[in-house]
Amino acid sequence: MSKTERFAGVLTPVITPFKPDFSPDPDRLVQQCRWMLSQNVGLAIFGTNSEANSLTTDEKLDLIDRLVDADIDAGAMMPGTGCCALPDSIRLTEHAVKAGCRGVLMLPPFYYKSVSDDGLFASYAEVIERVGSERLQIYLYHIPPVAQVGISLDLIDRLIKAYPGTIAGVKDSSGDWGNTKAMLNAGWDDFRVFAGSESFLLQNMRNGGAGCISATANVNPAAIHNLYANWRSDEADQLQDGLNVIRGIFQKHPMIPALKKAAAHYSEFSEWSIVRPPLVALTEAQETSLLAELQEQNFNMPGLADITGS
Amino acid sequence: MSKTERFAGVLTPVITPFKPDFSPDPDRLVQQCRWMLSQNVGLAIFGTNSEANSLTTDEKLDLIDRLVDADIDAGAMMPGTGCCALPDSIRLTEHAVKAGCRGVLMLPPFYYKSVSDDGLFASYAEVIERVGSERLQIYLYHIPPVAQVGISLDLIDRLIKAYPGTIAGVKDSSGDWGNTKAMLNAGWDDFRVFAGSESFLLQNMRNGGAGCISATANVNPAAIHNLYANWRSDEADQLQDGLNVIRGIFQKHPMIPALKKAAAHYSEFSEWSIVRPPLVALTEAQETSLLAELQEQNFNMPGLADITGS
Numbered sequence: 001m002s003k004t005e006r007f008a009g010v011l012t013p014v015i016t017p018f019k020p021d022f023s024p025d026p027d028r029l030v031q032q033c034r035w036m037l038s039q040n041v042g043l044a045i046f047g048t049n050s051e052a053n054s055l056t057t058d059e060k061l062d063l064i065d066r067l068v069d070a071d072i073d074a075g076a077m078m079p080g081t082g083c084c085a086l087p088d089s090i091r092l093t094e095h096a097v098k099a100g101c102r103g104v105l106m107l108p109p110f111y112y113k114s115v116s117d118d119g120l121f122a123s124y125a126e127v128i129e130r131v132g133s134e135r136l137q138i139y140l141y142h143i144p145p146v147a148q149v150g151i152s153l154d155l156i157d158r159l160i161k162a163y164p165g166t167i168a169g170v171k172d173s174s175g176d177w178g179n180t181k182a183m184l185n186a187g188w189d190d191f192r193v194f195a196g197s198e199s200f201l202l203q204n205m206r207n208g209g210a211g212c213i214s215a216t217a218n219v220n221p222a223a224i225h226n227l228y229a230n231w232r233s234d235e236a237d238q239l240q241d242g243l244n245v246i247r248g249i250f251q252k253h254p255m256i257p258a259l260k261k262a263a264a265h266y267s268e269f270s271e272w273s274i275v276r277p278p279l280v281a282l283t284e285a286q287e288t289s290l291l292a293e294l295q296e297q298n299f300n301m302p303g304l305a306d307i308t309g310s
Numbered sequence: 311m312s313k314t315e316r317f318a319g320v321l322t323p324v325i326t327p328f329k330p331d332f333s334p335d336p337d338r339l340v341q342q343c344r345w346m347l348s349q350n351v352g353l354a355i356f357g358t359n360s361e362a363n364s365l366t367t368d369e370k371l372d373l374i375d376r377l378v379d380a381d382i383d384a385g386a387m388m389p390g391t392g393c394c395a396l397p398d399s400i401r402l403t404e405h406a407v408k409a410g411c412r413g414v415l416m417l418p419p420f421y422y423k424s425v426s427d428d429g430l431f432a433s434y435a436e437v438i439e440r441v442g443s444e445r446l447q448i449y450l451y452h453i454p455p456v457a458q459v460g461i462s463l464d465l466i467d468r469l470i471k472a473y474p475g476t477i478a479g480v481k482d483s484s485g486d487w488g489n490t491k492a493m494l495n496a497g498w499d500d501f502r503v504f505a506g507s508e509s510f511l512l513q514n515m516r517n518g519g520a521g522c523i524s525a526t527a528n529v530n531p532a533a534i535h536n537l538y539a540n541w542r543s544d545e546a547d548q549l550q551d552g553l554n555v556i557r558g559i560f561q562k563h564p565m566i567p568a569l570k571k572a573a574a575h576y577s578e579f580s581e582w583s584i585v586r587p588p589l590v591a592l593t594e595a596q597e598t599s600l601l602a603e604l605q606e607q608n609f610n611m612p613g614l615a616d617i618t619g620s
Contacts, residue, residue, distance in 0.1 A: 048421075053421035054394060086586060087369070088366050108588065112456070113455070146423055277436055278425040280426055280429045
């Protein structure tokens with residue numbers, strides 16, 4: 001796809017590896033990104049499941065640089081750049097654009113609750129105006145169960161009308177298919193609607209969606225991409241059912257520690273299990289049940305352990 | 311009070327002045343802090359009503375320095391230092407301790423929801439261990455209506471047992487008097503319980519509380535301090551009623567823009583009205599009704615306009 005083409009397909013909020021002192025491990029992140037790319041999965045680094053909101057702005061700027069320095073394709077990168085403080089969002093978004101990222105995934109500022117659409121519009125508008133780049137492509141990040149501050153259809157419509165070349169799409173993590181459907185039916189030109197997980201991937205594709213951005217693509221990338229590539233096939237429903245089984249296993253546990261435990265187990269690199277507070281790692285009992293259920297499904301992460309980070 | 315004595319009395323989350331380009335105005339902040347101190351109100355800078363979560367860590371570090379450079383008493387300062395990302399909380403807390411602040415008011419990390427007490431304990435423990443100063447005095451900030459992540463009685467108990475010299479108190483902005491009462495009755499040694507607003511000031515004092523940390527002390531400091539100083543007097547209930555009338559007027563409107571509009575009006579400095587996105591200023595109709603209602607109560611902010619910022 002060309003530099004100006006908008007995203008489509010499967011992306012993942014790449015899990016962020018930490019060292020025992022809780023500092024990020026850039027080499028290991030490079031490894032995970034390489035593995036994702038080898039599986040046709042794009043890099044929505046700094047998403048919710050990346051523990052991005054437990055990272056500082058400086059840490060994120062540095063990690064972008066480390067990925068680019070390691071020749072990770074910025075054209076496959078959609079970093080999360082929406083922070084509570086406007087200058088952080090501006091700085092991070094500007095850096096992503098300069099690094100050549102194809103797009104950014106922007107949370108609304110999420111501390112203050114019950115803010116108006118006028119306030120959220122002003123917030124996105126300030127970022128767009130101050131970054132001031134024609135190359136900026138914003139994917140709005142609607143995740144009310146976590147952020148508690150959502151992005152209404154009205155707000156999207158206002159933003160598209162004001163910045164048609166910049167507002168490129170949305171990740172809908174509301175879990176509300178009716179909301180996703182309303183976005184798909186809104187008639188916005190070349191607006192890319194991503195389901196917030198593979199649970200809605202087939203439904204999204206059948207209704208004109210662009211793909212999904214899913215945490216479990218960190219661990220089950222090939223199968224998820226396979227449904228994306230074959231959603232028109234006769235096996236599509238069966239493929240969706242298969243994805244749901246694996247996702248169901250991860251969803252029984254706290255998602256981020258479970259993803260990291262799987263990465264640790266299948267890469268044989270135990271530090272992958274480390275999460276930054278306020279998250280906590282799985283208990284031994286949780287680990288045992290997670291791995292047993294995965295084994296029962298003959299689950300694997302083929303190729304991960306063969307890719308080196310640096 | 312001595313440097314090691316814990317806070318008591320009335321404090322306020324000092325409103326943060328912005329310039330038209332949305333950058334902070336340190337001189338104006340110095341002015342507001344001077345006025346607060348002249349009214350016996352302590353400086354809980356970087357609280358919720360300070361729009362602190364719309365400020366970057368660098369902006370907060372700089373503002374602490376600017377206040378100290380302007381001879382604002384750090385012994386009266388309780389900056390908010392709890393951020394989403396642990397390294398931000400550590401850096402800001404360390405800076406506050408080095409600047410001589412008598413305490414810090416710490417939100418839990420608030421992006422990830424449904425986190426465990428184990429995770430929140432680890433988060434506070436990391437800050438305490440990494441700052442590593444005997445001078446650190448932490449006041450826990452419990453504000454579930456906004457942060458959505460609360461601080462349970464169990465968590466407070468665990469933290470006090472692990473760090474008895476550091477965990478100094480709490481601001482309870484739950485709005486739930488039963489919760490405040492449970493903290494007051496917990497029997498923790500020299501633990502300072504602050505009501506989250508003056509609405510509960512008298513009740514808090516009558517049950518062994520330490521005072522209140524209230525947004526409206528930005529505009530109505532003398533009257534609030536007067537109740538604190540005279541809570542044992544026969545007029546106490548009447549004084550509380552008077553405070554409730556003024557607070558009620560502000561609560562009819564979005565609180566932060568209303569406080570700033572009052573500051574702008576009574577200081578005759580119009581820039582005080584500026585709020586940073588995602589907040590929006592009051593509409594003209596809201597401004598008119600706010601000021602009319604305040605005038606009806608013969609409300610004023612005496613002395614504010616006479617204090618210069620730099």
